[in-house]
Amino acid sequence: MHRVSELIRVMHIMGHMMGGGVEATVMNHYRHIDRDRVQFDFVVDSDSTVVPREEIETLGGRVFVVPPYKKLPLYSSACEKLFREQKPDIVHSNINALSVFPLRAAKRAGVPIRIAHSHSTANPGEHAKTLVKNVLKPLSKLYPTHLAACSKYSARWLFGDKAVDEDRVHIIKNAIDLDKFSFNPRTRSRKRAELGVTDRQLVIGQVGRMCFQKNQVFTLNVFAEVLKQRPDAVLVFVGDGPMRADVEAKIDMLGIRSNVRQLGVRNDVNELYQAFDVLMFPSTYEGLGMAAVEAQVSGLSVMASDQVPAQAGIIGRLVSFLSLDDASKWVAMLVSTAAVGNRSDEIDEVRSQGYSIDDSAEEMCAWYEHLMATTGVNA
Incomplete structure (x- = not known):
C-alpha cells in the first residue's frame, strides 16, 4: 500500500504534441500541482513539433520519446519497455480513443493505476478518423x-452513458490560470499596436490547431463576407497544424491576405484575447473548448458552433451558439460587433464554475493520492 508521504510519479501519455489545447491543459495542471507530492513525466511521439522540454525538466519532470502511434507495433513495444524500466505509479493517457494502446502496454508492464482521459468527441466529416475512433471506443474501458x-459530454462519447450515470468518470475541467486572462486596457492597446490595427477596427480572433476540427476554412468564408461591409476588419489566426497549407491557399483564393494575420503557435495568447473584439469558435466537434473558456475570463464575446458543448458557455451573455449550416447569421453578428476597449473580466464567475487552475490542480493531486491509497497493485 502506498504511503501518502511518498512522491507519486505520473506518466502522462501525450501522443503527437503540437501546441494544442489538450497539451495546454496538462501543462497548466503540471505548473500548479504540488510537485513535492506528485511529479509528472511525459511520453511524446517522435514526430511531435512543440514539446516544452526545457520547462518540463526545470519543473523536475522528464520527457520520454517513443515512435509515433501510427507505427503501432513499434509504439506499443516501446511503451511497454519504458513502463517496465521506469515503473511509474500511474499512467495517465490523454489521447482519447487511442489510449487503448499505451494502456494495454501499461497493463502488460504491471502498472497498477491506468487512467484513460477523454478530451474530445468525433465528427462524421472526418471519415477515416471517426472510423478508427468508433472501432476503438468499445475497447476504451478494457485496460484502464x-x-x-x-x-x-466527452465522457459519454468515449465511455458511454452507463459509466457516466454510475459516476465512474472523474471530471477534470480544462482549468486555467485565471489571473493571466484578466482584462487590461493597456495590454489591449499594446497588442493591437503590434497587430497594426486602430482602436476602431474590428478584430476577429481564432485560437486553435489548424485542422478540420477547428474549422478555419469556415471562418475564412464568413470573414470574406464580413469584409464586404466592414472592409477594415482584421482576422487573426493563432495556431498551426496539418491544414495550414489549405488555410494559406484559401486566403489567397479569396484575395484577403492584407486583412489576415497568421501568428502561428504563441505563448502570449492570454494577451491576444484582450486585443480581439470577438473570438470565432466554429468547431466541427469539441470535448469542451479551452479557448472559449479562456476568452470569457477576459470578457471577450465568443461565437461558437452548436457542435461545442453548452457547458462551454460559462457566461451566458458572452457566448452565442450558431449553426454551421447558416453562415449568414455568423456574418450578421460579426458585422454588428463593435470594437470595445473598456470591457470587464469575469474571473470570479469563471472561478465559481470550477475553472481555477489552483483549485483544479489541488483536486487532481488529491485524486492521485486517493487512487494510490485505494488501488491494489494487481489491478
Missing part, C-alpha cells in the same frame, strides 16, 4: 483502471 474526462 480509472476513467477521466474534461466534461460529461
Whole structure:
C-alpha cells in the first residue's frame, strides 16, 4: 500500500504534441500541482513539433520519446519497455480513443493505476478518423483502471452513458490560470499596436490547431463576407497544424491576405484575447473548448458552433451558439460587433464554475493520492 508521504510519479501519455489545447491543459495542471507530492513525466511521439522540454525538466519532470502511434507495433513495444524500466505509479493517457494502446502496454508492464482521459468527441466529416475512433471506443474501458474526462459530454462519447450515470468518470475541467486572462486596457492597446490595427477596427480572433476540427476554412468564408461591409476588419489566426497549407491557399483564393494575420503557435495568447473584439469558435466537434473558456475570463464575446458543448458557455451573455449550416447569421453578428476597449473580466464567475487552475490542480493531486491509497497493485 502506498504511503501518502511518498512522491507519486505520473506518466502522462501525450501522443503527437503540437501546441494544442489538450497539451495546454496538462501543462497548466503540471505548473500548479504540488510537485513535492506528485511529479509528472511525459511520453511524446517522435514526430511531435512543440514539446516544452526545457520547462518540463526545470519543473523536475522528464520527457520520454517513443515512435509515433501510427507505427503501432513499434509504439506499443516501446511503451511497454519504458513502463517496465521506469515503473511509474500511474499512467495517465490523454489521447482519447487511442489510449487503448499505451494502456494495454501499461497493463502488460504491471502498472497498477491506468487512467484513460477523454478530451474530445468525433465528427462524421472526418471519415477515416471517426472510423478508427468508433472501432476503438468499445475497447476504451478494457485496460484502464480509472476513467477521466474534461466534461460529461466527452465522457459519454468515449465511455458511454452507463459509466457516466454510475459516476465512474472523474471530471477534470480544462482549468486555467485565471489571473493571466484578466482584462487590461493597456495590454489591449499594446497588442493591437503590434497587430497594426486602430482602436476602431474590428478584430476577429481564432485560437486553435489548424485542422478540420477547428474549422478555419469556415471562418475564412464568413470573414470574406464580413469584409464586404466592414472592409477594415482584421482576422487573426493563432495556431498551426496539418491544414495550414489549405488555410494559406484559401486566403489567397479569396484575395484577403492584407486583412489576415497568421501568428502561428504563441505563448502570449492570454494577451491576444484582450486585443480581439470577438473570438470565432466554429468547431466541427469539441470535448469542451479551452479557448472559449479562456476568452470569457477576459470578457471577450465568443461565437461558437452548436457542435461545442453548452457547458462551454460559462457566461451566458458572452457566448452565442450558431449553426454551421447558416453562415449568414455568423456574418450578421460579426458585422454588428463593435470594437470595445473598456470591457470587464469575469474571473470570479469563471472561478465559481470550477475553472481555477489552483483549485483544479489541488483536486487532481488529491485524486492521485486517493487512487494510490485505494488501488491494489494487481489491478
